[in-house]
Amino acid sequence: MANHKSELMKRRIIPGELPTKDLHQYLVGAIAPRPIAFVSTLDEDGNPNLAPYSFFNTFSSNPPILVFSSNRKVTDNTTKDTLHNIRVTGECVINIVNYPIVRQTALASVEFPSNDNEFVKVGLTPEKAETVSAARVLESPVNFECKVKDIIELGDKGGAGHLIICEVTLITVSEDVIENDRINPHKLDLVGRLGRNYYVRASGDAIMEIYQPFIATPIGFDRLPESIRNSAILTGNELGYLASLNGFPEKEEVELDEHLFSLDFDSKQRKASEFIAQGKIKEAMVLLYF
Numbered sequence: 001m002a003n004h005k006s007e008l009m010k011r012r013i014i015p016g017e018l019p020t021k022d023l024h025q026y027l028v029g030a031i032a033p034r035p036i037a038f039v040s041t042l043d044e045d046g047n048p049n050l051a052p053y054s055f056f057n058t059f060s061s062n063p064p065i066l067v068f069s070s071n072r073k074v075t076d077n078t079t080k081d082t083l084h085n086i087r088v089t090g091e092c093v094i095n096i097v098n099y100p101i102v103r104q105t106a107l108a109s110v111e112f113p114s115n116d117n118e119f120v121k122v123g124l125t126p127e128k129a130e131t132v133s134a135a136r137v138l139e140s141p142v143n144f145e146c147k148v149k150d151i152i153e154l155g156d157k158g159g160a161g162h163l164i165i166c167e168v169t170l171i172t173v174s175e176d177v178i179e180n181d182r183i184n185p186h187k188l189d190l191v192g193r194l195g196r197n198y199y200v201r202a203s204g205d206a207i208m209e210i211y212q213p214f215i216a217t218p219i220g221f222d223r224l225p226e227s228i229r230n231s232a233i234l235t236g237n238e239l240g241y242l243a244s245l246n247g248f249p250e251k252e253e254v255e256l257d258e259h260l261f262s263l264d265f266d267s268k269q270r271k272a273s274e275f276i277a278q279g280k281i282k283e284a285m286v287l288l289y290f
Contacts, residue, residue: 020074020159025195028054033192033200037068038095038105040126040134041085043114048126048135049081050118052097052105054193055161064168066094066144069154069161077158081114083151086164090148091132094166095140099201102191104139131169141177141188145170216246228288233269238276242285249282251290260287 013026028034037056041049055069070083086092097105104122112121119126119135126135129145136143146166154161177187190202200206212218221229221243229239260271272284 020157024074024159028193029195032194033202034194036097036105036191036193037066038097038101038108038137038140039068039082040093040095040119040137041082041091042089042134043081043085044088046133047115048117048119049085049114050108050122050124050137051080051082052109053082056094064171065149066146066166066168067163068094068166069163071161072155072158074158077156079162083162083164086148087151089133091134092146092148092164092166093129093132093134093136094144094146095137096142096144096188097191098141099189099191099203101137101139102199105191129170136172141174142183143172144168145172212244213246218244218246219248225289227265231269233266234273238273238284241276241281242288245281245285248289249286251286254280254283254286256283256287261290 013023015023034054035056037053039051039053043049053068053070055071057067059065059067070080072079082092101124104124107122108118110121112118119137125138127138127143129136129143131145132147136145144166146168148164149167150163150165152163152165154163173183177183179187185202185207186204188202192200192202194200219242221239224239224243228234228242231239234242260268263271268287272288275281275284275287
């Protein structure tokens with residue numbers, strides 16, 4: 001809640017003072033959920049490789065740039081086949097992971113022998129790409145064909161990453177997940193990676209919409225009346241909705257039963273919380289402000 005900051009207790013963790021494997025779990029446990037890059041490559045002999053990476057995101061729209069990291073293994077400091085293949089060919093396909101293929105994706109994280117075909121091992125279908133030699137994953141709803149622009153080595157010890165900077169040359173998107181020329185997250189049904197063995201499914205009630213206009217200047221927390229800002233009932237998120245309004249609404253802008261204004265302030269706050277949950281932000285502000 002907004003006035004309970006002094007109650008927070010935090011553990012101090014200093015990199016270098018604990019084993020890399022333990023530091024890794026703090027990093028991936030806190031920086032989550034992370035999208036999964038399901039990367040397909042070819043080696044110099046044309047053998048396919050398919051492996052998932054959750055140190056991954058998009059970093060530019062023009063040019064379209066995706067970046068993922070292939071880390072050195074903590075146990076023996078070796079690197080993965082994906083990195084070797086990309087160094088050889090300079091190409092890859094980044095396939096997006098949704099719920100229908102998440103278990104097969106997890107299976108692909110096993111270190112099969114280099115000459116094994118992961119497409120066969122995990123039961124997925126290679127689909128010929130158009131701009132690169134590596135295959136797309138047919139079952140993936142979105143595929144990014146990429147040329148590798150750069151590989152940045154971040155260290156030479158176990159756990160160190162290699163940032164693989166990929167420029168997108170072609171995107172293929174399943175028509176099943178498109179609505180009004182935009183990707184519908186409910187239809188896409190993405191899966192994200194957490195720490196340890198945990199994943200999260202971005203569907204149903206897990207998806208929420210937060211609209212924040214960027215042109216008009218909002219009220220901000222600092223301009224909320226102190227009685228509202230220091231509420232012991234309203235959460236920080238709820239106060240955030242009030243602070244996001246572009247100005248204080250007039251009483252006449254909303255329709256509220258007059259008896260609500262005669263409630264004590266705690267009751268007003270609880271009612272305002274109900275209004276916020278219903279998306280009635282102006283009504284909540286008017287009730288609290290007047």
